[in-house]
Amino acid sequence: MSTADWRAKELTPGQLSERSGVAVSALHFYEREGLINSRRTSGNQRRYNRETLRRVAFIRISQRVGIPLSEIRHALDQLPEGRNPTRRDWESLSTLWRTDLDDRITQLIRLRDNLTGCIGCGCLSLGSCRIVNNQDHLGDDGPGARVLDVQLNCSSTQATC
Known part of the structure; x- marks a missing residue:
């Protein structure tokens, strides 16, 4: 994938999968579970905001240490909508656990x-x-x-x- 593709504000499921190392099926599962969101194009294709990369990384790390998905969802619900989470946002989440x-x-x-x-x-x-x-x-x-x-x-x- 070219550098220009990573500057895009939105990623396809394939791009998000490649960049995060998470299977597309897992991304769809995370979306069904309310952990990440996408928008649909006029052709009904999913598009993910770039900050979804951080959310997916957070989900994967949390799962690796045994945090249940329900707690991960609750933590992610604390993050602001419409803006990239800051370091302070992530620090607040980490203190919860x-x-x-x-x-x-x-x-x-x-x-x-x-x-x-x-x-x-x-x-x-x-x-x-x-x-x-x-x-x-x-x-x-x-x-x-x-x-x-x-x-x-x-x-x-x-x-x-």
């Missing part, structure tokens, strides 16, 4: 540090997890992970899980 992201980081660190021992699965290693899930008592609470949200204290001063 800081606590949640810090909590996720803490949980991921805990998972990483306990991955070879006890991960709070409830328990996938029934034969070796006599401390946290003796005789599979957690299975009585139902299927799946039972204690992932509880901080397990499997330090070197205690028996390992």
